[in-house]
Amino acid sequence: MAKQPAEYIWFNGEIKPWKDATVHVMTHAIHYGSSVFEGIRAYKTPDKGTCVFRLQEHNRRLFDSAKVYRMTIPFTLDQVNEATLEIIRKNDLQSAYIRPIAFYGDIGMGLQVPFGQETELTIAAFEWGAYLGDEAIKNGVDAGISSWNRLAANTMPTGAKAGGNYLSSQLISMEARRHGYGEGIALDRNGYISEGAGENIFVIRDGVVTTTPKTAAILPGITRDTVMTLLRDMGYEVREENIPREAMYLADEILMCGTAAEVTPVRSVDGIAVGNGGRGPITEAVQEKFFGLFNGTTEDKWNWLTPVYE
Ligand code: PMP
Structure with a gap:
């Protein structure tokens, strides 16, 4: 079993010791993937103490993902927000990665069984460092284009x-790792990034920033x-367009x-250097703004931070 990263887990409204937060082997989600979840981070800030970043948006997305699959989470969004704060406090964490997950439990076998059933809901919170590594945050990650495409439209909704x-x-x-890359990048079924x-x-090219659109099989x-x-x-033009x-x-x-990866430069793709093969100036500037939200150098104009211990 993996090392226990925190003391407690929030489980259907109760606080349980980490080792007791278990499910039955006949849990529907294990057999059929019928779960929806979130990854959220909390940071220790100088002025407001520990704060959850974009709590409302993450838990709203949890409910949105559930809605797509016609799942009923037997708690309100406000209750889930409060439970998220509660489990950080209970574990006495200064910074945290938080994992709420709603899933069908031991409700019986079969694909029609879930209709009209309520989900279980658990929330774990524990300390978790930079997902792609601290070195990558500074110097960038080597990425490779995957031979696997992301899901095609109308197969499974990537927005959930x-x-x-x-x-x-x-x-x-796993393919990326096997080829010696730090991370893999997938194309959609149309061949775009x-x-x-x-x-x-x-x-980013010539100061113009482009990200892939919601129709390119992304979350x-x-x-x-x-x-x-x-x-x-910061004054940059940002486009949402297909990227070849x-x-x-x-x-x-x-x-x-991403929440886990935070903001990480890519220094090569398929072994071809990106720009001069290191972190570029716009990436560095936006990283400074991003991490500045947590170290107090970027004003939180958007009200993205929710204090945990006030
Ligand atoms: N795409 C995928 C497939 C992901 O798993 C994540 C991480 N949740 C993201 C994108 C980034 O999403 P977010 O910034 O909301 O964490």
């Missing part, structure tokens, strides 16, 4: 953050929205972003 979608992400990520295994992609990330907002606030593969090879800068 469902457990089953992460089989696609695992194929992309989609996203990384767990990150959205921004490509429209909350960090993606954050990066777009910060860049526009060769634009990756010809970019001045590329960055990947």
